[in-house]
Amino acid sequence: MNSLKRSTLKNIKTIKKTRNYFLPVTIEDDVHLANFSIGGFYQIERTISLSNGNYLRLTAYFTFKRNLGFYLIQIYFPSS
Structure with missing residues (x-):
């Protein structure tokens, strides 16, 4: 039991020494949405x-632009 406790403490110390980091948020070129185009995005990294x-938190914000042409063809014209 005592060796298990030492092993656990060793693992916790190793985790605390490790620096976590996030890779940059990217959008692949072949990603397409029928109703929207991606206007832009940014990310914020915080330590909580x-x-x-302490934990790192990554928040990503995306801006979408509605494609009016898709709306007209799919919803407006069939209803008139």
Whole structure:
């Protein structure tokens, strides 16, 4: 039991020494949406402090533009 406790503590120390990081958010060229085009995006990386440690948080924001042509063909013209 004592060796298990030492092993767990060793693993926790190793995790604390590791620096976590995020790769940049990218959008593949072949991604297409029928109703929208992607206008732009940005990301924010934060460090959050909780009672059991500090954690990195990645938030990605995307801007979508509605394609009016798709709306007219799919919804407006059939209803008139």
